[in-house]
Amino acid sequence: MFSSPINQFRLMGFLEGLSLLVLLFIAMPLKYVIGYPEAVTYVGSLHGVLFIMYLATIAYVTFKIRWSFIWVSSAIAVAFIPFGNLVFDTKVRKHHI
Numbered sequence: 520m521f522s523s524p525i526n527q528f529r530l531m532g533f534l535e536g537l538s539l540l541v542l543l544f545i546a547m548p549l550k551y552v553i554g555y556p557e558a559v560t561y562v563g564s565l566h567g568v569l570f571i572m573y574l575a576t577i578a579y580v581t582f583k584i585r586w587s588f589i590w591v592s593s594a595i596a597v598a599f600i601p602f603g604n605l606v607f608d609t610k611v612r613k614h615h616i
Contacts, residue, residue: 524583525615528576529608532594535573536604538566543601573598584615 521527542562549558577594580586586594597603 524580525611528580528594529611531569531573531576532597532604532608532611535566535569535598536602538562538569539598539604540601542566570598 521530542559546558546562549555574595577586577591581591593607597607
């Protein structure tokens with residue numbers, strides 16, 4: 520199922536995007552509203568690891584299927600936008616699958 524580079528990228532994009540949403544909409548309110556800063560520490564660390572893995576997956580896909588600069592820069596840019604990976608995933612699925 521996740522044997523193709525595009526499907527591996529889509530999975531990593533989903534996981535990285537989900538970790539960003541958890542960080543922004545669950546961990547940050549827990550820190551600032553309830554006063555539980557450890558939530559950001561743990562979720563932020565996990566998000567950081569997933570972000571590095573996401574960048575590595577982008578590099579792998581770029582070399583494996585010769586992604587253009589537009590695809591690479593778009594993949595990196597959407598990682599900083601909440602729900603960006605979900606929107607980008609629809610474009611990737613439409614164009615590459």
